[in-house]
Amino acid sequence: MASLNDFLFVSGLLFAIGLAGVIIRRNIIVIFMCLELMLAAASLTLVAFSRFHLTNGLPDYNGQVFVFFIITVAAAEVAVGLAIIVALYRARQTINVEDLTSMRG
Amino acid sequence: MDPLAFYFLSFLAVTGGVLLVAFRNPVSSALAMVLSFVGLAGLFVGLNAFFVGVVQILVYAGAIMVLFIFIIMLLDLNNERSIRFRSSTVLAGLVVPLLLIAQVLGVIQGGVEGEEAQFGEITAETMADSAAAFPEDSAIHKSLTHEKAPKLPDTNLIGHTIFTRYNFPLQVMGALLLVATVGVVVLSKRSLAKAPADS
Numbered sequence: 001m002a003s004l005n006d007f008l009f010v011s012g013l014l015f016a017i018g019l020a021g022v023i024i025r026r027n028i029i030v031i032f033m034c035l036e037l038m039l040a041a042a043s044l045t046l047v048a049f050s051r052f053h054l055t056n057g058l059p060d061y062n063g064q065v066f067v068f069f070i071i072t073v074a075a076a077e078v079a080v081g082l083a084i085i086v087a088l089y090r091a092r093q094t095i096n097v098e099d100l101t102s103m104r105g
Numbered sequence: 106m107d108p109l110a111f112y113f114l115s116f117l118a119v120t121g122g123v124l125l126v127a128f129r130n131p132v133s134s135a136l137a138m139v140l141s142f143v144g145l146a147g148l149f150v151g152l153n154a155f156f157v158g159v160v161q162i163l164v165y166a167g168a169i170m171v172l173f174i175f176i177i178m179l180l181d182l183n184n185e186r187s188i189r190f191r192s193s194t195v196l197a198g199l200v201v202p203l204l205l206i207a208q209v210l211g212v213i214q215g216g217v218e219g220e221e222a223q224f225g226e227i228t229a230e231t232m233a234d235s236a237a238a239f240p241e242d243s244a245i246h247k248s249l250t251h252e253k254a255p256k257l258p259d260t261n262l263i264g265h266t267i268f269t270r271y272n273f274p275l276q277v278m279g280a281l282l283l284v285a286t287v288g289v290v291v292l293s294k295r296s297l298a299k300a301p302a303d304s
Contacts, residue, residue, distance in 0.1 A: 002111035003222040005213045007148070010115040012209030014141070016202035017122035024190060024198035029131050029177060033138050037122055040145050040165065043157075051152040054225045057235035059153060059259070061266040067157050068263065069271075071164050072278050076285035078169050082176045083292040089180050 007048035014041035028088075028095045032081055039074050043067045106151035106224075114151065117144030135173045139166045153227060156260045229255045 014037060021034030050063030089095055121141025128134045142165040149158035216222075225231075236249035245265065248258035267275055 002106050002108055002151075004224065005216070005222050006111065006115075007152070008213055009209065010118065010148070012206060013119055014122050014145075016205045016209075017119065017126060019205060020198045020202040021122075021126035023201060024126065024195055026190070027131060029173065029180075030125070030134050033125060033134055033173060036165070036169065037125060037138065037141060040142060040161070043161075044145060044148060047149050047152050047154045047157055051154065051224055054227075056238055057227070057231040058257070058262065059227075061259075061262050062270070064154055064157050064259070064263055065266050065271050067154075068160065068267070069274065069278060071157075071160055072282065075164055075169060076282055078172055079289050080285050080292070082172055083289040086176060086179070087292055095180065 004048055004052045008045060011041045011044040011048070014038075014044070026096050026098055028085055028097055028100075031097065032078070032085070036074060036078065039070060043070055046070075110151060111148070114144045114147040117141070118148065119144075131177045132174060135170055135177065138173075139170050142166045142170075152224075153257055154259060155257075156263050227257060232257065 018034045018036075018038035018041060021037070022031050025031050025034065046063045046067050050061065050067075051059045053060040053063075085095060088100070092100065094100065118141050121137050121139070121144060124137035125134050125141060128137055142161060146158040146161040146166070149155075149161060232249045232255050236246045239246040239249075245258050245261045248261065249255055
């Protein structure tokens with residue numbers, strides 16, 4: 001039987017992989033995908049705690065409603081973010097973050 | 106949840122995550138992301154969260170992945186020049202996540218332990234007990250106390266929670282989606298109108 005701690009560890013591992021991708025990768029689209037992975041890893045924590053905290057014999061559905069809202073926000077975020085990336089590519093012809101230095105102080 | 110299924114699905118999710126970071130081609134990265142999200146959706150189903158698992162597949166592995174692939178194809182990034190990674194960024198990208206994992210492990214060690222960290226069982230008896238909180242003729246009550254095959258009506262229960270306790274946040278989400286849609290149209294349109302003026 002997999003315990004709560006196992007799920008929390010997998011969630012932390014996925015979050016760390018996403019973080020590593022955000023730091024290492026230079027392609028802005030792949031960075032964006034890694035951000036999505038980090039959001040999904042946080043959802044796993046919420047669902048695991050929702051299942052763990054039984055209220056009246058049923059899972060605590062507040063956590064799952066929260067995950068539902070996170071997925072909604074992530075979908076909106078992806079649409080806006082990709083539109084920004086397309087606009088950026090039109091303006092600069094690059095999606096490599098090392099070439100985008102105009103905001104460097 | 107069966108340990109074998111747990112290990113298989115978490116292996117799927119973690120492998121997908123590692124491949125997402127490791128692949129050089131963005132299209133391969135997008136497909137690795139789908140692998141990871143399918144594994145995650147399996148873990149959700151293993152936690153009796155069927156609705157969230159299905160929504161995860163539909164939204165992430167369906168809509169969002171198609172959007173990513175579409176943008177990658179649109180920008181024609183397949184023949185991306187090979188990038189040399191700086192050793193300082195790779196070092197930071199390994200050290201910071203390892204510190205995070207160490208912290209997570211520390212929290213897990215100090216948290217609920219052994220037997221107490223096990224998930225409570227959801228059986229036909231516990232479901233029949235919890236059905237008392239809902240009206241007799243409701244779909245939730247009927248599904249929980251079904252004579253032959255009682256099952257957890259988690260979609261109904263999430264709907265019940267959203268429309269009783271989270272009514273206002275739901276309206277805010279609707280407004281957010283509308284604003285995002287309008288924002289995307291404005292973002293794409295402005296650059297279209299600007300393009301002829303620049304050239």
